[in-house]
Amino acid sequence: MRIAIIGNGISGVTAARFLRKLSDHEITLISAETDYFFSRTALMYIYMGHMRFKDTQPYEPYFWEKNRINLVRDFVNSVDTDNKQLVMAKGANIAYDKLIIACGSTPNKFGWPGQDLKGVGGLYSFQDLENMEAYSDDLKRAVIVGGGLIGIEMAEMFHSRHIPVTFLVREKSYWDAVLPAEESEMINRHILENHIDLRLQTELKEIVDDGNGRACAVITNTGERIECGFVGLTAGVRPNVNFLKDSGIEIQRGIVVNEHLETNIPDVYAIGDCAQQNKPMPGRRPVEAVWYTGRMMGETVAHNICGNPVAYDPGIWFNSAKFIDIEYQVYGTVLAKAPEHHTAVYWEHSDGRKSVRLIYDKETEAILGFNLMGVRYRHEVCEAWIRAKTPIGEVLENLGLANFDPEFYDEYEADIIKQYNQQSGKQIKVKQKRGLSAAIKFLRKAVHA
Amino acid sequence: MSSNKSTDKTLVQKIGIGLFSLALLIFLASLSLSHYKIDMATLQNNLGSDYHWSFVQPEVAGLEGQEFGSSFAFLGAYEEAMRRAQAAIIKDVEENKGLTTSDGEYWSTILQDYKIKDLRFPLAKASSQGFLPSNVGLIFLLSIIMGIIGAFLYILPKTRLFPGIKNNHIYHSAMHNRGWLGIAAGVFLVGFYILLYFYPEHMVNWVLLVDPVSEALSGNPASQWFLYGFLYTIVILVMGIRMIIKYRHNRYQIIRTFSVMFFQTSFAFLIPEILVALNKPYFDFKNIWPLDYDFFFEWNIQNLTNSGTLGIFMLFWGIALFVVGVPLITYFYGKRWYCSWVCGCGGLAETLGDPYRQLSDKSLNAWKIERWLIHAVLVFAIFMTLAVLYTFLPPSGHWLNRTTLLLGASAAIAGIGYWFYQRNQTAQVVPTQALYAMLGGAVLIIAVIWINHASGSGNLFFVDSFKVRKWYGFSISSIFAGVVGTGFYPFMGNRVWCRFGCPLAAYLGIVQKFKSRFRITTNGGQCISCGNCSTYCEMGIDVRSYAQKGQDIVRSSCVGCGICSAVCPRGVLRLENSSVDIDTRTQALRTLHIAPEGVSLVQ
Known part of the structure; x- marks a missing residue:
C-alpha cells in the first residue's frame, strides 16, 4: 500500500514512524518547507544562537533511508481525491492509496491594511524565521501584534538581538484568556522588567508602507504611530488548508475528522494543527495546535491505517511554555475566568517569578487542575490525581510526589499548605516530601487502581 | 554578519576583556623576557657524576659567559656540547675501560640520552637570567593577577542579567562555534600541553613566575607540574565563579561547582603540596585507579610502603576507592558523584569547558x-x-x-x-x-x-x-x-x-549502566523535541531521543552535570535516584498513552 503524508512536522513524522513500526507499507513524506523534519518549537533558539538549525532536527539524515521513508521536497498544489493523486508544483503527480494530511497552520491575518508588506511576518515556518533574520540587521524597532505564546517568543528573540520591541496586546493583560489574573500579571511584570515596551489593550489598525512596499510603522487603535522596521503578526494560527478548497474534503475551520481521524473522503485522514475534530472531547477545542496532540494524532492515525482502529484520545489536558525566564506548566482544567464551582489555592513566591495554583471543585473538593509558574511538577502524578478526582486535602498532603524541580531546590509544599490552611481554616500537614521512590510507588498503585 | 549577534557588554566588561587579553599577551611574551647564561653549578649537581663532569666540563666551558637570546639557541648549544661529551665518554669507556655494549657496566657508565634530556629543564630554569628572573613579582602581577582581574571584570557584571538560562549568541560567537577565536584558543591550549609534556625546558620562565608560590607552600622550587597544578586550580576557581553566576538560579549547579572547586583546590593542589612539605609522599586522595594509572607502578608502591603508616593508609585508601568506593557510591548516586563533583578533569571540563559543551558530537x-x-x-x-x-x-x-x-x-x-x-x-x-x-x-x-x-x-x-x-x-x-x-x-x-578515553569513566559507566539508582527522568509527555538538552549535553548524549519517547535516560556516559535539565524550557528532565525500579529504569513504562485500551507502549 502507498501512503502519502503531506507535511513533515511532528504530526506527519510521527505518523510515518508508527506506520513503519506497524507495517511494511510504502511511505512518502512530502514537505515544501525543509528537507528534513525539524522541531518548529525550536525556531526561536536558532535565531537567538542557542542552537544551529541542524540541532533542531531530531533524526539524523540516515534515519529516513534506514526506515524506508521517502522524502519529497515539493509543494502540493491540490489533491485529486477522485483519482487518488497529489498534484505537485514541481515534480510528477504522486499517487496514493491512503493520504494523511498533516499540513499544519499558518499565522492569522485579520485583514489589516499593509499586512502583506515586506517586513511583516509571523513565526511558524522555517521561512518565517528566514524572513525575520533578513530584516534583523540594523533594525531599529520591531512591533509585535498579538499577546500569545508566539508573541512573547518573538519579543524575546528580538530582545536577544538588542532590538527594541513594542508588544501590542489587545487584552487587558498578557494572555489573560488562558492565564488566571495573577499569573497573567506576573508575566506582564516580567515582560516590562525585560524592557519590552508592553502595550496592553492596544490593537493594530494599520501597517504603514514606506513607499517601497516595506513596512515602516504601525498605527494603533489609539491613533498612535510607532515607527518600526518589522511587524510580527502573532495573533494565533489557523489551519493551512487553502490548497484543499476544491478537493471535496470537508473543511470548516480545519479539515473535519471523526474520532478515527478520517475525513469525509475515504482513505483520506487529517492530523495535527490542520485537523478539526467533529466531536471534540468535553472541555477540549475542536482545533488544537499543540505539539503533543499532533504527536498523539500521528500515532493514532498509524494504528487506524494499519487495521487497529483506535479513537483519538488526548487524555487530560496539559501544556507548557516558557515566558522569557519563567517556565510554565499546566495540567488539567485551569480557566482564566473560573466558573462558580471552581476554587483554588494560589501561592506566589516573594520573588514574584514563581507560583503554584491548585484548582479544585468547591463541592466535591476534587482536584481539577494545576497551574505552575517557575516550578516543575510531575506530569503523571498530576494526571493520576486529576483522573482519580483526589480531594484537595490529600493532594496537598502528598504534594511532594508531584515536585519535579531539580535536586537541592527549595521545596514550597509547606508554604502552599500554609496558604491553604489560612484560607480554609484546616490543619493540613506535609506528609510526603519530594522524591522519586515515593512517586514511583504512588504511580504503580494509581495505574493498578 | 550582523552587529547585534552578540551579548551586550558593559564598559567594565570591555575593560575586562582588554586587561585579560593584555595579560595573556604578557604571559606569552614573558617566555622571551630573559636571556640564557649557562649555570655550571646546576649542570654539575644534576649530572651527579664526577666522571661524566670531567668530560662535560671542557665541552661546556666554551658556553660559559655566553649570552643566548632564546631557550632554543641555548639548548641547541647545550645539546651539541653534551653530544660531544657523550661521544668522548663512550670513547673512553671503550678504549680505556675496555667495555663493550654487551657489558652491563658499559651502559651504567656512559652518559645516556635520557640524562641529557632530563637535564634540559633544570638547566634552562637555572640559566634563565635578565628581566623576568629579576622581576618575577611584577610579571606575575601583570600576567596571572591581571588576567584574573580581567576575567572577573568580564564575569561579575553578568549578575545584572536576570537569573535563568543565558545561552544567547553562543552559536554566533567565534569563540564558541569554532570560529577564529575558538581556533586560536585551541591552538594555545594544544601548544601549552605540548610544551608541558614534551618540552618543559622552553617554558621555564612561566615556571619561574610561580617559584615563590611553590616555595611558600612546600619549600621546594616549582616544577612544570607545579605550574600546571597552580594554573589549573586558578582556572577552575575563576571559571567556577563564572559557572555559579551563570547558573545562580540553579542550586544543583551551584553546589556541584563549589564541590569541584573545593576538591581541586584542596585534594588535588594544596594537600599534596603540604604532604611534600611534611616529607610525606605526594598523594591526591581523590585520584582513583585506573585514571590514576601509575598507582600500581612499583615506584609508587615502594614509595608508599616506605612512608610509614600514612603511606600504608594511602595504599589501602587507593585500593578501597576503586574496589568499594566506586561501585558503592555509584550505586547510590550514579557516576556523577565522581565525574562532575570530584574529579579534576571533570572540574576543568565543568568550569573552563562549560562554554564549549555544545560542540560535542x-x-x-x-x-x-x-x-x-x-x-x-x-x-x-x-x-x-x-x-x-x-x-x-x-x-x-x-x-x-x-x-x-x-x-x-x-x-x-x-x-x-x-x-x-x-x-x-x-x-x-x-x-x-x-x-x-x-x-x-x-x-x-x-x-x-x-x-x-x-x-x-x-x-x-x-x-x-x-x-x-x-x-x-x-x-x-x-x-x-x-x-x-x-x-x-x-x-x-x-x-x-x-x-x-578515561578508563575510570568507563568503569564508573559500567556500574551506572548495570546497577545504579541514578537516571534522568523524563516528565511524561511534556517534551517538545526542541533539542536544547542534546545540544548542551557535553557527553554527546542525544537526550532528546529519549525525552521525546517518554523514556528515562540511563546511559553509561552520563556524568550527571544536570545541564540538560537546566536548559530544558519545558521542565522535562530531572536527575534523580531510586532503588524501587532499579532493574527496569530503561523501560519506556511511562510513554504517552493514546487511548485507555489497546495501544500502550511506544518503543
Missing part, C-alpha cells in the same frame, strides 16, 4: 566510536597495570606472586565474562557478534598470559612491561588526556577525554 557514529574506544582504553589500562605488577612481583615465595596474580586476574576475567554473557541473554546490551568477539578476546588473553607465564620471561605479554607503560603514558596520558582532552575543548567540546 551527538551523532550515532560518535557514540559507536565512543563505546569501543573508552572500553579499549580501560582494557589497556588494566592489562598495563597487570603487566607492571607481574614484573614487579616475585615469581614465587610470597603469597602474592606472579602465579597468584594471574590466577586472580584469570578468575576475574572469566567471572566478568560469564556475568556479561548472562546479562546479555536477559537484556541484549551488545549485539551477539560483539559479545562473542569479546568473549573470544577474553579467552585469548587468558591463554596468552599463561603461555607467557610458562615461558618465565618476567613479562605478562610478549613485550616489556616498561615499554607498555611508556606507550600508555605517552599515548593515553599525555596525548589523549592532555593535548586532545583539554586542547580540543574549542573543537570537540569539553569532555573529549572523559567521553572517549
